[in-house]
Amino acid sequence: MIFKDKTVVITGGSEGVGAAAARLFADAGANLMLVARSKKNLEAIADELRDRTRVEIFAMDVTDIDACNDVFKKAAFEFGRVDVLVNNAGFHARGNVRDVDAADLGRIIDVNLKAPIILSRIALPYLEEAGGGVIINVASLHGRLASAGATTYSSSKFGLRIFTLALREELQGTGIKAAVVSPGPIDTGFMMANFDEIDDIVFSQPMSTAEEVGQAILDLCGNTMRELAMPRSSGILTTAAYLMPWLGKFLKPVLRKKGARVKAKFKAEQKRRESDSPDR
Numbered sequence: 001m002i003f004k005d006k007t008v009v010i011t012g013g014s015e016g017v018g019a020a021a022a023r024l025f026a027d028a029g030a031n032l033m034l035v036a037r038s039k040k041n042l043e044a045i046a047d048e049l050r051d052r053t054r055v056e057i058f059a060m061d062v063t064d065i066d067a068c069n070d071v072f073k074k075a076a077f078e079f080g081r082v083d084v085l086v087n088n089a090g091f092h093a094r095g096n097v098r099d100v101d102a103a104d105l106g107r108i109i110d111v112n113l114k115a116p117i118i119l120s121r122i123a124l125p126y127l128e129e130a131g132g133g134v135i136i137n138v139a140s141l142h143g144r145l146a147s148a149g150a151t152t153y154s155s156s157k158f159g160l161r162i163f164t165l166a167l168r169e170e171l172q173g174t175g176i177k178a179a180v181v182s183p184g185p186i187d188t189g190f191m192m193a194n195f196d197e198i199d200d201i202v203f204s205q206p207m208s209t210a211e212e213v214g215q216a217i218l219d220l221c222g223n224t225m226r227e228l229a230m231p232r233s234s235g236i237l238t239t240a241a242y243l244m245p246w247l248g249k250f251l252k253p254v255l256r257k258k259g260a261r262v263k264a265k266f267k268a269e270q271k272r273r274e275s276d277s278p279d280r
Contacts, residue, residue, distance in 0.1 A: 017186065
């Protein structure tokens, strides 16, 4: 897909994967509508990118349906069209279901599943008017395999994955593509600031960078793939464990032990950096 003069709407666009994708789209010549809750963070990434392309920001909560409508109206007004929607905003409250506040469980579903469905619905007429376009949903390997301690998060990402694949079927022949990227662990603040709350098994898998996931989003816009699980080895592993539950049961203790060792190394490195910080 040629992004020059196309308009891309990115939720969760102020940091992490969203910001990484924004930088890549900017380098490719796309106009950007960046969405997040923090206006301050949005202004920072917008200031960084305005020497490369046109950027507008919209501070909002993706669970606000009126705001979801307004962001597309603004994008169309400012840029004249909308070509790509990247549903990247996410929320996670880690812990077993009985230990997590009920309001947080509901917010996981609202942000990770309900909001992308509503935003996709709102985006469709704009994509049709542009003559076609792309919806990319950012799911997770958690959505491909059941994960204790991330039960509701896994449910939301499983639902988002299936929604995307079903929407793709609905959109056959329309010129609009729906695709999903399902990353494993990503080296961002969303994950790395909460070591002790994360299951050891997560750290058993190769860690992607935000830039690698951002590049995967761009790649999905321009190819025929419906889904990209990354890293590839982890995608194969989660598929095998899903299809053969006995394999998953056998591998989990092994992977959890491996992950514990990796997690300990990450924590030790983090403590070393903190002790070396001049602010201390």
